[in-house]
């Protein structure tokens with residue numbers, strides 16, 4: 001789909017886009033205090049606060065609702081900070097537009113549901129407001145792309161993306177695993193869309209926030225969205241991941257913005273190193289091709305003798321041996337596993353084609 005998309009936030013030269021504010025608006029006092037403290041930092045582009053909170057289970061704090069919009073209006077009048085909040089249905093959109101909220105965002109639980117995205121898109125039709133779209137909770141690129149397309153088709157031309165990580169069953173240090181490759185792929189497909197990291201939801205804990213924010217800047221993200229609360233431990237939602245305005249000030253002070261590309265002189269050195277990488281990639285592809293030819297021969301052999309394609313004990317041996325070898329060359333276990341699984345699957349696919357043809 002051909003798109004002509006503008007920036008959600010004009011960045012200040014020399015630093016990334018900064019979106020900060022409490023997870024939820026709790027009281028007028030809390031919203032105002034947080035906004036005043038953040039405004040003093042002089043680096044916040046957009047003040048965030050959840051008014052309607054989609055919670056996993058009923059009974060937890062579900063947001064103050066419409067009343068909070070007047071607090072955000074006051075934030076803008078008294079501090080000059082522009083405001084943003086999450087919308088999940090048509091009435092949220094109408095209320096926000098009436099209240100003059102500057103930027104709207106779609107949450108991960110909305111992006112995941114095309115019915116909800118379409119309802120929001122229909123309500124936005126004809127409005128001139130920028131929209132940020134969080135990734136869906138599950139790692140489904142199609143849903144993220146679909147949400148961008150639906151909002152764009154509603155006539156919204158300033159759209160950005162928020163990477164908040166993906167839910168994951170299993171052991172991990174993150175609340176939502178980043179899967180950086182998903183966001184990198186979105187950047188590749190939509191180079192004009194600003195990409196913001198929501199380090200709060202990726203981390204779910206304070207001690208990782210700075211590291212994840214810097215990782216995003218290393219990947220050439222446009223900025224960050226972080227949950228900030230005047231008294232994080234007393235927050236009514238997501239207490240474990242919120243930080244004070246002072247801590248947030250330190251965090252952004254220590255971030256290093258990277259240049260998007262190298263200059264001409266730097267480019268010479270980079271080009272030489274890239275040439276060497278191209279050479280190695282060529283060799284690798286040639287060698288993988290040769291490996292598959294051997295797999296084909298094994299396939300013929302198995303077809304003639306009616307032997308199963310999958311050989312668990314051999315596969316286990318390959319996996320163990322190569323992972324150990326990879327470690328000696330500074331390659332992570334995670335990488336080696338992913339690489340070997342891909343090779344093994346390709347080998348199986350080759351052999352499947354051969355044995356099925358032979359029957």
Ligand SMILES: O=C(O)C(=O)C[C@]1(C(=O)O)C=C[C@@H](O)C=C1
Nearest residue numbers: 298309310311314315318344347
């Ligand atoms: O050794 C075999 O039997 C093969 O078919 C080769 C190979 C591989 O590609 O390494 C592929 C499939 C088997 O599950 C085990 C190993």
